[in-house]
Amino acid sequence: MGDEFEAAIGTATRQLVAHWRALAAREVPVTPPCEPGSVLTALPSAPPEQAESLEELLADTWKVIVPGLTHWQHPAFLGYFPTNNSPASVLAEYVTAGLGVQGMMWSTSPAATELEQVVTDWLAQALGLPEVFHHSGGRGGGVIQDSASSAVLVATAAALQRASQGRWRTAGTEGRYRMYCTERAHSCVPKGSRLSGLGEPQLIATVPGTGRMDPDALSARIDADRAAGFVPAIVVATVGTTDICAVDPVPDIGQLCRRENVWLHVDAAYAGSATLCPEYRHLIDGIDLADSYAVNAHKWMRTGTPCDVMWTSDRAALTDAMSISPSYLRNPATDSGHVVDFRDWQVPLGRPMRALKLWYVMRAHGVQGLRDAIRHDIRLAAELASLITAEPGFHLEVHELGLVVFRRDTDDDTRDLLSRLQTDPTLLCTPTSVNGRPAVRAAFGSPYVDADTLHYVWKRIRTHGQCLENPAASLS
Ligand SMILES: Cc1ncc(COP(=O)(O)O)c(C=O)c1O
Known part of the structure; x- marks a missing residue:
């Protein structure tokens, strides 16, 4: 068994490294030439009765599965937000598994817990987060969640716990909080609101032309809600919205939340990584006023998905909201009160050792290496933004960090460009809308993206644009 495994790992490693090289050289398309159902029909409909060799499994992975994948690590993958990775993270996931x-x-694994305390404190320091979010700071600390969506849900449970002094689950309180x-908040925010029983969140207006939450409108809504008998429990502010990377004014919102005793969760799933660089620390001005904060290390920090890091300055609210202790989970360490049990900081009970990959990544790159990668992506985005600005018929809507959003003269032309881009397998851009008008998003973050890819992508975008005016224009 051990011999077969060793051989298969050697094969898998060679295959992966060859795949990474092919991606970096753009020898494979970003999106697969797949029709719906093509992978379904290529796979047997019943499980194998007899054992198969690990080599056979690997062979089928590359024959059937990989050709049906969208390559998120591809340099011309500019869709959504990046989910980038690195050899250090892959190695850690292998060791973890x-x-x-x-x-x-x-x-159940003391080193897993203590490593997580250490790396979340390391990352808090590297991102410029205040002491209140450090485990070593006393009342707060970081935890690795699977996603920013889970972070919102957990923050909401903690907020409800605090706003209601633990009574939010009792009958008669439905609809009060x-x-x-x-x-502009990510769809995971209304989802968290629904799942936690709050129903749809109350939408606060944004300041026109900025996309940022209007703190005066928030204040007025909180006053009106209190007057009507509701209990304001949580505000979710975003640092770097998904559509246009808008940044809500955390200092003003934070002061208001403190005054009103309302939990403030700040979702910085994408943009949070940028504060590794001191020149972007201003993005989290006022973060000391937040009760919880979340960054997806799996977006822009070379750490494989899933790895959302959430910090809170009030860990007792989290654990009070989520701790349930049946006899089969009791143990002397927990009873002593001297240890952290991360099961009480998240929705699932079980948890893999995700801290190892963050530890490997931070050590293998150093904070400086992670900063360099972010600055590199931001430079490429700036270059695309200036190419767009200089191109007749194209309009730059947004350039924030590694995100560029643009459109064509007319909405019909933008929609046509989008549909051409979405059927071009050699790159991936995704749609959004700005002030009600359709637009194209390009987000930089692949570990292999470089100036050559940028110029390749821009040439394709321009030519697709020219094809709209002149259908005979060549794309080759
Ligand atoms: C601002 C923001 N928040 C939350 C999310 C959801 O992230 P996750 O997939 O980790 O739940 C995203 C995803 O892109 C995002 O951009």
Whole structure:
């Protein structure tokens, strides 16, 4: 068994490295030439009765599965927000899987828990987060969630716990508590609001032309809600919205939340990584006023998905909201009160040792290496923005960090460009809308993206644009 495994790991490693090289050289398309159902029909409809070799499994992976994948690590993948990765993270995931530990409580793997405390403190320092979010700071600390969506849900549970002094689950309180965000908040925010029983969040207007939450409108809504008998429980502000990377004014919102005793969760799933660089720290001005904060290390920090890091300055609110202790989970370490049990900081009970990959990534790149990668992507985005600005018929809508949003003269032309881009397998841009008008998003973050790819992508975008005016224009 061990011999077969060793051989298969050697094969898998060679295959992956060859794949990464092919991606970096853009020898494979970004999106697969797949019709719906093509992978379904290529796979047997019943499980194998007899064992197959690991080599056979690998062979089928590259024959059937990989050709049906969209390559998120491809340099011309500019869709959504990046989900980038690195050899250090892959290595850690391999070791983690091999160790196969489950770190739901300190006692079920002490090193998994303590490593997570250390790396979330390291990352807090690297991002410029205040002491209140550090485990070493006393009342707060970081935890690795699977996603920014889970972070919102957990923050909402903690907010409800605090706003209601633990009574939010009792009968007769339905519909009393309120969540606030703007319509630019990620869809995971209304989802968190629904799942936690709050219903739809109350939408706060944005300041025209900025996309940022209007703190005066928030204040007025909170006053009106209190007067009507509601309990404002949580505000979710965003640092770097998904559509246009808008940044809500956290200092003003934070002061208001403090005054009103409302939980403030700040979702910085994408843009949060940028504060590794001191020149972008202003994005989190006022973050000391937040009760919780989340950044997806799996977006822009070379750490494989899933790895959302959430910090809170009030860990007791989290654990009070989520801790349930049946006898089968009791143990002396928990009873002593001297250890952290991360099961009480998240929705699932079980948890893999995700801290190892963040530890490997931070050590293998150094904070300086992670900063360099972010600055590189931001430079490429700036270059695309200036190419767009100089091109007749194209309009730059947004350039924030690694995100560029643009459109054509007319909405019909933008829609046509989008549909051409979305059927071009050699690159991926995704749609959005700005002030009600359709627009194209391009977000830089692939580990292999470089100036050559940028010029390749821009040439394709321009030529697709020219094809709209002159259908005979060549794309080759
Ligand atoms: C601002 C923002 N928040 C939350 C999310 C959701 O992230 P996750 O997939 O980790 O739940 C995204 C995803 O792109 C995002 O851009």
